[in-house]
Amino acid sequence: MFQKGKVSVVVPIYKVEKYIHRCVDSILNQTYKNIEVILVDDGSPDHCGKIADQYRDKDDRIKVIHKENGGLSDARNHGMKQVTGEYTMFADSDDWLKENAIELMLHYSLRYQADVVQSAFYYAYEDKLLIDNRYIDANDEPLELDNQILMYELVKNEKVKNFAWGKLYKTELIKEIPFKKGVLFEDVFWAHQVMHNVKNFLLMHQPLYYYFQRDDSIVATYSPRNLDIIKGLKVRHQFIEKNYERLIDASYIAILKMCLIHYNLLFMNRKKDKNGIYRKEIQSYIQTNYTKLKNAVKYDKQLNTQLYLFSLHPYFNIAFLGLRRGLRSIRVLSHPPGLEQVEVNLKKEVLAE
Template sequence: MTRKISVIVPVYNVEDYLERCLDSLVSQTHTNLEIIIVNDGTKDNSVAIAERYAQEDPRIQIIHQDNAGLSQARNTGLKYATGDYVAFLDSDDWLEKDAYAYMLALLEEKEADICVGGIHRTAEQKSIAQSKEARVEVLTQKLYAKKYFKIASQTIEYYVWNKLYKRQVVEGIQYPKDFYAEDVPTTFRYILRAQKIVVTDRIVYHYFINNHGLTAQFSKKHFDVLKTWDIVVEEATKSADTDYIKWAKLNSQRADFALLTEISLSPNFKILKKEFSDQIEILSHQLKNNRKDLLAAQLPLSRKILISLYASNYLFFADLVNRLIKMKRMLKK
């Protein structure tokens, strides 16, 4: 008997995208799926769409809850998961047809705990052809944690949805409630549960760039990133691994810089610098204090230049960067 995979799909106001998501899921070549749709108090036609699919496919169950956010929806889904493996799928994204068959085969062949698949980011509605031969590497926990912490790497590894996990890796771990960037600490907790991780660049997951979504515009919620890295530092400290502690603290410092950069690049920079003046002052002060550590880290030269500039006079250089970005956009028109 093939292994059962539990797929958790949080749903909230995604009527324009849900059919594409569920079509990619019910047509997976690995058919032994347990599809757990969590209705997070959606107010549009999403539930009716999900119910239509559930009537046609007995593998689908729909769990209803009052709106509590993405984290709590995933936590609810995990309560109902009974599969040997667990995956997460966001309801405006979609999968390659053989995504789970491919990742499961890699997990079993390499005797790994987590499989990490390639991502295609797109604002289009379709998949892409894959011609190159997939690269596959097997990493120890420490080596994958190094990638997660962006040590001599710039890939983003904290996403939870382009991965397939052994059930034991995710069992009992809760997503932090009411958080933006809840993936960051949760993925680190999963890494700590894994001894071997297999990574492939073959695209298995299509991430839809939704310009109307939560991350489209900078808001107060983005400052939650600081809390997420505080949790990671705490988890690293519990692990007693000196590398993890050092890397976690460095990434906490990088988070200050990342937020300041995101604000400076925003089309609404003039509004944001007034609205979040207190937060910007605190972040700028922390960046100045941590400048030496950040400049000594393995970061691209372009980032080190910005760190030096922002640490010396954030508002002046952020305004300059913002003006340059606007000019560049105008020239492209």
């Protein structure tokens, strides 16, 4: 049996010596004290393992696991084996929490009898905080979603995010659902399995989690391994076809968007895609499923256009997007709504934690 009222926080650790104190301190300093913190040293080659042990020696709420490097999924799976709390959260070791995050999320979980609670979050940079205000107002009351609406929102990945972090789960809901090892974007392979079993999902609008954005450019650091996200969406699509027939078109749209994005990234990183093997795979998928994709995007003018141009030749779509960027730069086209900067001193915000 899991300990009633206790919240377990699983934190995988790997090469984050620069950030680990900010993360762990933000959890230990929570206003809600009935927690356990499971630090999983995933064979980190720096001093992270030693730092984790130092925390354990100072606070008996901390457990430390040292293991050979196996990746984020493997670390989370090892951490889950040690969970004793009625509720579980995941935090990435370069992110951090608002000091009242757990207290508020648990309060609303109990108030609404929610299986999972998701808070809003900040995109945290070294010098600024950004937030996606398209769908939220921090002053709004939490929004309850039943399973059907939840799965639709998960597939869209706008209001409900595929991220494992930023959510408070009833432990019994996730205990027997491991993360897929050996892949990037492991949350995409995992989230739909969890949400399929959720009866009541609560969407909070207050930002309680800081999602740290490193300076590395996705173009500069891009690797074909990033294509795992498309693999994850295809695995999820098979699940959708079996269990949520009405969401098949939405799932196709999610896959198409990701295929187009990654084709362009591969084009910009042609040296990493010898003989265009990965681009050909994407092109083959779109050609094979063209009729189904065309039907899915029939009400989306831009995606419909992109799909048509891509089917003629992928470079036509690239040229189309380049033209749109150019028109935006001279303000002929308006920029799509996106992230807004929050007027807050980040250093003070961090110190407040």
